Amino acid sequence: MKAERFIGCVLGLAxxxxxxxxxxxxxxxxxxxxLIGKTRDGCLxxxxxxxxxxxxxxxxxxxxxxxxxxxxxRFAFSYRWSRGYGPGxxxxxxxxxxxxxxxxxxxxxxxxxxxxxxxxxxxxxxxLFFAHDxxxxxxxxxxxxxxxxxxxxxIEGAVMIAVAAHSLLAGDSIEQMxxxxxxxxxxxxxxxxxxxxxxxxRGNEQPGPQDVARHLGNGTSAPTSCPxxxxxxxxxxxxSFEEMMRFVMACRGDVDTIAAMAGALWGIGNGxxxxxxxxxxxxxxxxxxxTRLYDEQVRVGHAEPSKDLxxxx
Ligand code: F2R
Ligand code: MG
Ligand code: MG
Numbered sequence: 001m002k003a004e005r006f007i008g009c010v011l012g013l014a015x016x017x018x019x020x021x022x023x024x025x026x027x028x029x030x031x032x033x034x035l036i037g038k039t040r041d042g043c044l045x046x047x048x049x050x051x052x053x054x055x056x057x058x059x060x061x062x063x064x065x066x067x068x069x070x071x072x073x074r075f076a077f078s079y080r081w082s083r084g085y086g087p088g089x090x091x092x093x094x095x096x097x098x099x100x101x102x103x104x105x106x107x108x109x110x111x112x113x114x115x116x117x118x119x120x121x122x123x124x125x126x127x128l129f130f131a132h133d134x135x136x137x138x139x140x141x142x143x144x145x146x147x148x149x150x151x152x153x154x155i156e157g158a159v160m161i162a163v164a165a166h167s168l169l170a171g172d173s174i175e176q177m178x179x180x181x182x183x184x185x186x187x188x189x190x191x192x193x194x195x196x197x198x199x200x201x202r203g204n205e206q207p208g209p210q211d212v213a214r215h216l217g218n219g220t221s222a223p224t225s226c227p228x229x230x231x232x233x234x235x236x237x238x239x240s241f242e243e244m245m246r247f248v249m250a251c252r253g254d255v256d257t258i259a260a261m262a263g264a265l266w267g268i269g270n271g272x273x274x275x276x277x278x279x280x281x282x283x284x285x286x287x288x289x290x291t292r293l294y295d296e297q298v299r300v301g302h303a304e305p306s307k308d309l310x311x312x313x
Contacts, residue, residue: 012264048086145157
């Protein structure tokens with residue numbers, strides 16, 4: 001277990017999000033991001049994907065476990081329209097902020113709850129915090145998803161990404177990672193896509209981005225983005241982050257989120273030093289969060305103390 005991988009995961013998520021954000025959505029969303037996509041000092045701004053990952057990390061670090069009421073309130077009070085939240089998440093979080101219990105509010109975005117990818121995009125954080133325990137990773141991915149995503153597909157997306165991150169942190173090969181994910185899939189919408197890209201991998205097929213988008217999806221729902229992100233990360237694990245980003249951009253659709261999920265997985269596999277040297281909003285805060293998540297692994301005896309890496313970020 002290496003601190004570099006923790007930093008790689010958090011910075012990979014935020015870098016994928018920030019680099020992908022200008023390419024997400026339609027003309028209106030792209031136009032808005034062109035106006036607000038940089039901070040005053042010229043850093044790339046990240047979106048809801050990274051904000052929710054930060055909130056989840058701070059919540060786990062202060063409570064030691066998923067505390068749903070406090071987690072829901074933290075998500076709700078961090079909500080800003082300018083981070084580009086999904087429409088369902090926006091409704092749910094505004095209601096929680098007004099005092100509605102999350103158990104009720106979570107059904108207000110969509111009847112039956114959201115199956116968006118909003119719970120999956122923050123799930124790598126769960127794997128970092130519970131890197132010592134797969135069962136706790138899975139249970140906590142579920143409970144951290146439920147406060148905003150009541151639909152089983154939204155929850156399964158979070159489990160899928162958390163299991164992939166856990167497996168890579170444990171040093172598994174790409175094939176072992178895909179097997180671990182497939183073992184936790186239960187919804188046909190997910191299973192069929194994981195089976196599809198597993199076939200590609202076994203047959204050494206390299207479909208282009210348009211075919212990947214057509215067969216696996218490029219949408220904002222969990223089933224049309226989580227398997228895509230897993231496949232993209234697996235295919236680019238031994239390539240550069242920049243090449244992976246070009247591929248995700250060419251897939252189009254929910255580019256920031258597919259890149260955030262794939263970026264987190266790529267960062268676990270490769271560490272942070274080969275990430276593109278972009279100026280990223282609140283980089284020091286992100287490195288500090290990753291370092292504190294690693295320190296938690298040291299505390300539970302699952303990792304060796306590491307020298308302070310924040311100065312090298
Ligand atoms: N939403 C955005 N960006 C806006 C531009 C999107 C563009 N129009 C496009 O389609 O590409 N970004 C952020 O939202 C995603 C995370 O979403 P989250 O938090 O899961 O939100 P939400 O709204 O609950 O779900 C997302 C979409 O999934 C579909 N959906 C979910 N549950 C549904 C249900 N029960 N019935 C029908 N549809 C459901 C809806 O289309 C939701 O809008 C990330 O991309 C993040 O970057
Ligand atoms: Mg986003
Ligand atoms: Mg998105």
